[in-house]
Amino acid sequence: MGTAILLKDVTLRDSRKxxxxxxxxxxxxxxxxxxxxxxxxxxxxxxxxSGMVAIPGFINMHTHSPMALMRGIGEDMHFHAWxxxxxxxxxxxDHEFVYWATKVACxxxxxxxxxxxxxxxxxxxxSVQAAREMGxxxxxxxxxxxxxxxxEAERQKEQCIGKSEAFLHRNDPGHIYELAFHAIYSVSEExxxxxxxxxxxxxxxxxxxxxxxxxxxxxxxxxxGGLTPVEYxxxxxxxxxxxxxxHTLWLSPHDIELLAAHGVHCIHNINSNTKLASxxxxxxxxxxxxxxxxxxxxxxxxxxxxxxLLEAMKTxxxxxxxxxxxxxxxxxxxxxxxxxxxxxxxxxxxxGRLEESAVADLLLIxxxxxxxxxxxxxxxxxxxxxxxxxxxxxxxxxxxLMRHREIAGEREIxxxxxxVLAKIA
Ligand SMILES: [Zn+2]
Numbered sequence: 286m287g288t289a290i291l292l293k294d295v296t297l298r299d300s301r302k303x304x305x306x307x308x309x310x311x312x313x314x315x316x317x318x319x320x321x322x323x324x325x326x327x328x329x330x331x332x333x334x335s336g337m338v339a340i341p342g343f344i345n346m347h348t349h350s351p352m353a354l355m356r357g358i359g360e361d362m363h364f365h366a367w368x369x370x371x372x373x374x375x376x377x378x379d380h381e382f383v384y385w386a387t388k389v390a391c392x393x394x395x396x397x398x399x400x401x402x403x404x405x406x407x408x409x410x411x412s413v414q415a416a417r418e419m420g421x422x423x424x425x426x427x428x429x430x431x432x433x434x435x436x437e438a439e440r441q442k443e444q445c446i447g448k449s450e451a452f453l454h455r456n457d458p459g460h461i462y463e464l465a466f467h468a469i470y471s472v473s474e475e476x477x478x479x480x481x482x483x484x485x486x487x488x489x490x491x492x493x494x495x496x497x498x499x500x501x502x503x504x505x506x507x508x509x510g511g512l513t514p515v516e517y518x519x520x521x522x523x524x525x526x527x528x529x530x531x532h533t534l535w536l537s538p539h540d541i542e543l544l545a546a547h548g549v550h551c552i553h554n555i556n557s558n559t560k561l562a563s564x565x566x567x568x569x570x571x572x573x574x575x576x577x578x579x580x581x582x583x584x585x586x587x588x589x590x591x592x593x594l595l596e597a598m599k600t601x602x603x604x605x606x607x608x609x610x611x612x613x614x615x616x617x618x619x620x621x622x623x624x625x626x627x628x629x630x631x632x633x634x635x636x637g638r639l640e641e642s643a644v645a646d647l648l649l650i651x652x653x654x655x656x657x658x659x660x661x662x663x664x665x666x667x668x669x670x671x672x673x674x675x676x677x678x679x680x681x682x683x684x685x686l687m688r689h690r691e692i693a694g695e696r697e698i699x700x701x702x703x704x705v706l707a708k709i710a
Contacts, residue, residue, distance in 0.1 A: 289325070291325070295334035301317035302315065308683065312641065330685075338650045342401065345581075347532075348405075353386050380410070383407065384415050388419060392695055393592045397591075398648045404424065425461075426449065438479075442476075449462070461490075464490070485525075495533055499535050513539075525549070530550065531582060534567055541572055545575035556591075559604070569614065581597055595671075598620050647679075648680075652666075656675060
């Protein structure tokens, strides 16, 4: 697994440490200076980290990475008009577009501290290739969206099984295979159940959009005898701990009980929800108190319009405080968990904590700037004061993805992305 990395004199939970990373894991943590006495054999990449703070890499739990090249095509539009426009543009996309667009998304996510992302898009094989070449960990897989067409449903069933079995056999630990269905309004009842049963058979997660807009809830009630989208999915028997539900913005108390009872993971996407005016009253306290695992995402760049999870953290916290009229709402420690360890839990891998034996996904924060001068809590300075350009270096799976703000291949990716955009224009 390549060269070992020694981070010398890095601040970890308020104390200065030496941290050794080997074979993708944090293998040893000791007081700063102690590594001089460690018996270290083989290639060693040493980095002086004085003035830097290590935190876990961020996990962006809901995005559509290829939309990194679709910014600005539906500005100031209501959700359903916006979605129709997006779907029209998407008819013209291909593997080449998705590959380079995902590379652009990876550049942006690495620069802003994300090491793992949960993606949902067409041509996902090209996203997997792009993300893995960039060294990022990606969760994605076949996305079902039949829009009520029987023909399309049959075609997708066959394609979904073929692709799923090919990817499940690859056993790449950096690609967490999952299934997806877009939403209850774009997928037939038969295909919702079929996809859920397949996810159960393969024991993989199922990534969906749920209760994103008030219209989605009203339309569902009208179509299904007064059932909310969550009650409807419960009736179909598809609520379970494999379900990763993005948005969950318009929920009744009974919906929250159902989501909690079935162990569904919920993903908050505040920048997308506010920008599309879908809503902002995410029921954080109610869902947390019910025991739901709550994660954070950016959504795609066509709605949010960037992939900066640190920015999403700040917006999520200040919106909770504002609409609840309570400055203690969504405290920093819980916010950090939403952006890190809760995502790892939903994706069922061992990251989000910086301890010996944990997966070595971490960020080195440069504190040599105005934002960190005050003696206030580090997390407050990071989330409320700083911007993601304070992220100096990013390590994923024990390898540097960015080192002192340098990302390998960045110029070439931007040049190729411009060519792809010129072609589809
Ligand atoms: Zn989405």
